[in-house]
Amino acid sequence: MTAEKPRKYSYLGPAGTFTEAALRQVPEAAGQVWQPVVNVSQALRNVTTGVSDAAMIAIENSIDGGVSATQDALASFGNLQIYGEYLVQVDFVLVSRPEVQLREVTTIAAHPVAYAQCRSWLEQHLPEHQHIPASSNAQAAADLFAEGTVIDAALAPPTITEHFELAVHGSELVDNPGAQTRFVLVGKPRPAGQPTGHDKTSLIIDLPEEKAGALLTLLEQFAARGVNLTQIASRPIGHHMGSYRFFIDAEGHIRDARLRHAVMGVKQYSPRVTFLGSYPRADRVQPKVDPNHTDAAFADAEAWVAGLIAGN
Numbered sequence: 001m002t003a004e005k006p007r008k009y010s011y012l013g014p015a016g017t018f019t020e021a022a023l024r025q026v027p028e029a030a031g032q033v034w035q036p037v038v039n040v041s042q043a044l045r046n047v048t049t050g051v052s053d054a055a056m057i058a059i060e061n062s063i064d065g066g067v068s069a070t071q072d073a074l075a076s077f078g079n080l081q082i083y084g085e086y087l088v089q090v091d092f093v094l095v096s097r098p099e100v101q102l103r104e105v106t107t108i109a110a111h112p113v114a115y116a117q118c119r120s121w122l123e124q125h126l127p128e129h130q131h132i133p134a135s136s137n138a139q140a141a142a143d144l145f146a147e148g149t150v151i152d153a154a155l156a157p158p159t160i161t162e163h164f165e166l167a168v169h170g171s172e173l174v175d176n177p178g179a180q181t182r183f184v185l186v187g188k189p190r191p192a193g194q195p196t197g198h199d200k201t202s203l204i205i206d207l208p209e210e211k212a213g214a215l216l217t218l219l220e221q222f223a224a225r226g227v228n229l230t231q232i233a234s235r236p237i238g239h240h241m242g243s244y245r246f247f248i249d250a251e252g253h254i255r256d257a258r259l260r261h262a263v264m265g266v267k268q269y270s271p272r273v274t275f276l277g278s279y280p281r282a283d284r285v286q287p288k289v290d291p292n293h294t295d296a297a298f299a300d301a302e303a304w305v306a307g308l309i310a311g312n
C-alpha cells in the first residue's frame with residue numbers, strides 16, 4: 001500500500017497571522033503541508049496551478065467590510081470554489097523592539113485591514129504617527145528586525161510574542177470590541193456536497209449595464225424565492241466608469257430548490273455569473289424557510305404544471 005500524499009495548504013504568512021489561526025480551525029489540515037505566501041493572489045495562484053490543494057484567505061472583516069484584494073482576486077481567477085467558512089476574533093497588540101519606548105514611536109507597520117481596525121485608537125494615542133503598509137500582520141512584526149528598518153512599532157496578532165522578543169505597548173486594540181474576520185478555504189471546483197441545513201452560497205454577479213432597475217431585478221430573483229442574503233458588496237469591474245459586479249452571499253444550498261431557481265433567474269439576466277460554491281456557514285445559523293419556498297412546495301408546483309401540460 002502506498003502512503004497518501006500530504007495535502008498542501010497556502011495561507012498568508014509568515015507564521016503568526018490570523019490567516020494561520022483560521023487554518024488551524026480546519027481539522028483536515030492538521031499535520032499536512034502549510035505553505036506561507038505573501039498575498040492572496042499568490043495563494044489562489046498556488047491553487048489554480050496545483051502547487052496547493054487549497055488556500056485560506058480573509059474575505060470580510062466586521063469593521064472594514066469586504067477585503068477588496070480578495071474579492072478582486074476571486075473575480076479575476078475564476079474556476080475556484082469555497083469549501084468552508086471560518087470566523088476568527090481579531091484584536092491586536094502594538095509591539096516594538098524591546099529597547100524602543102512608546103514616546104519614540106512615529107512609524108507603525110500594519111496590514112491595511114488591521115490598520116483600519118485600530119485607526120481611532122492610533123489617532124487618539126499616537127496622533128503624529130505614520131502608517132507603513134505591511135503584507136500581513138505577522139510580517140509587520142518581522143519588519144521591525146529588518147536591516148535598516150525605519151519602522152518603530154507594529155500592529156500584530158497577540159500570539160506574535162511567541163515568535164519574537166518584543167515590548168508590548170498596548171493590547172486588545174481594536175476600535176469595535178468583538179470584531180471578527182471571516183475567512184474561506186478555497187480550492188478547485190468539485191461536485192457540490194449535500195445540504196446541511198445551515199449553508200451559504202456565494203456568487204459573483206456582473207450587473208447588466210445601462211438597464212434601469214438592474215440591481216432591483218437582481219435582488220428580486222432572491223426575494224421572490226424567499227432567499228435571504230447575508231452579504232451584498234459591489235466592486236468596480238474596471239472596464240470603465242460605472243460597470244459593477246456584486247458579491248452575493250445567499251442563505252441556502254445550490255441543491256435547495258429555492259436557491260437553484262434564484263440562481264437560474266440570475267443566470268438569465270446577468271452577462272456573467274461566477275458560482276463560488278455552497279458550504280456550511282461558520283455560525284451554523286439555520287435560515288427560516290417560508291412554507292411556500294420549501295423543496296416540497298417547488299416539487300408540488302412543478303407537478304401541477306406537468307399536470308396542466310398533460311391535460312389533467
Ligand SMILES: O=C(O)C(=O)C[C@]1(C(=O)O)C=C[C@@H](O)C=C1
Pocket residue numbers: 012016017018019020058061067090111113114135136137138157180181
Ligand atoms: O491574517 C492576517 O493576520 C493578516 O494580516 C490579514 C488580515 C486580512 O487580510 O484581512 C486578516 C485579519 C485581520 O482582520 C487583518 C488582516
